[in-house]
Amino acid sequence: MTASRDIACRVRGFGAYTPVDVLTNFDLEKIVETTDEWITTRTGIKQRHRLAEGQNASDAAAEAARLALADAGMEPGEITHVINATCTPDYLCPNTACLIEAKLGIVGAMAFDFNAACSGYVYGLSMARAIVAAQPEARVLLTATEALTRRLNWADRSTCVLFGDGAGASVITADGEGALLEDVRCASDGNLGGLLTIGGGTSTPYAKGDPIGDDFFVQMNGRDVFKHAVRNMAAISQEVLERNGLTTDDVALLIPHQANLRIIEAVGDRLGIPTERVFVNLHEFGNTSAASVPLAIADARAKGVLRPGMRVLLATFGGGFTWGAALLHF
Ligand code: UT7
Numbered sequence: 001m002t003a004s005r006d007i008a009c010r011v012r013g014f015g016a017y018t019p020v021d022v023l024t025n026f027d028l029e030k031i032v033e034t035t036d037e038w039i040t041t042r043t044g045i046k047q048r049h050r051l052a053e054g055q056n057a058s059d060a061a062a063e064a065a066r067l068a069l070a071d072a073g074m075e076p077g078e079i080t081h082v083i084n085a086t087c088t089p090d091y092l093c094p095n096t097a098c099l100i101e102a103k104l105g106i107v108g109a110m111a112f113d114f115n116a117a118c119s120g121y122v123y124g125l126s127m128a129r130a131i132v133a134a135q136p137e138a139r140v141l142l143t144a145t146e147a148l149t150r151r152l153n154w155a156d157r158s159t160c161v162l163f164g165d166g167a168g169a170s171v172i173t174a175d176g177e178g179a180l181l182e183d184v185r186c187a188s189d190g191n192l193g194g195l196l197t198i199g200g201g202t203s204t205p206y207a208k209g210d211p212i213g214d215d216f217f218v219q220m221n222g223r224d225v226f227k228h229a230v231r232n233m234a235a236i237s238q239e240v241l242e243r244n245g246l247t248t249d250d251v252a253l254l255i256p257h258q259a260n261l262r263i264i265e266a267v268g269d270r271l272g273i274p275t276e277r278v279f280v281n282l283h284e285f286g287n288t289s290a291a292s293v294p295l296a297i298a299d300a301r302a303k304g305v306l307r308p309g310m311r312v313l314l315a316t317f318g319g320g321f322t323w324g325a326a327l328l329h330f
Helices: 025-029 036-043 057-072 096-104 117-134 190-195 222-243 261-271 289-302
Strands: 010-017 021-024 047-050 081-085 110-114 140-146 166-173 179-188 196-198 218-220 253-256 311-318 322-329
Touching: 010 057, 010 289, 021 025, 025 036, 036 261, 057 096, 057 140, 057 166, 057 289, 081 096, 081 117, 096 110, 096 140, 110 117, 117 140, 117 166, 117 179, 117 289, 117 311, 117 322, 140 289, 166 289, 179 222, 190 196, 190 222, 222 261, 222 311, 222 322, 253 261, 253 289, 289 311
Parallel strands: 081 110, 081 140, 253 311
Antiparallel strands: 010 166, 010 179, 021 047, 140 166, 179 322, 196 218, 311 322
């Protein structure tokens, strides 16, 4: 066990933002050869939100961050670190965390992005815990924001129906009121990274005037990703429970990454958590990658499903591959 596990880590404020524009499955029927029936039965998704023209991942994150700060009863000027999870940054440089910081009127905080794809928020909890363990006076703003619809190939029906845009945010400190981060564990396997990619990085030597290739967009071997997602989300959840001497009976609510209802049901089955204790909102938002878990937390609180006193298990899986689980006691 690391020393940081002995230091209290409080997740004090939660906020989420989704853009106004909604794309339903019926809208997609007009764009690509698909049906509402296929998307609903194979994924559970009914609609997803899309950023407006000129609105970027940093804008969505700033909106979510304002709500998280208000929820925590804190001012932007109190923040010492802005750590931002995204696999769809506004730019390669400057990092999106700096843009979020500027939009919030924060100057002087440490600000950086990290990419753990859909596992971003849980990875971020782990990093925030390490920061407050090393620096107990730190006030960390964790944002998770995605502009996935900007990197979808609208001619590829196997991917373009799955994803949506959105952002979530939390404020994390060593002290104060808020959900206690009881444990968090993150893992990865880079050997499998090729099964889920978004290009546009420097490995593709684009020259000015070159046409954009399919590699620029989300590409995924859905069946393989599905199998690994179920296996790893269930296994790491079990591991986190066991090392804390807990069972799924001690979990009031499972909030899993919202990628596919069949994945969520399979993880719930493996863990033996009945569906009424599993939070699902992917029918409204689709897969928002890093934003999915904080968006679900904020949504579950707003809907009164997540209440004070509850122990919540978070479970994630994403490109990289990356995966993780965390226990939050509200
Ligand atoms: O966020 C982290 C990672 N992402 C995930 O966790 C996603 C994991 N994977 C999945 O959710 C599922 O694998 C998908 C939803 C992507 C696909 O579901 P599937 O049941 O694995 O379908 P499939 O890829 O095996 O395709 C079945 C059929 C194919 O047709 P044939 O070859 O059987 O004739 C596809 O061409 O469904 C077809 N298909 C579609 N049909 C209508 C694929 N996409 C669509 C579509 N509309 N949008």
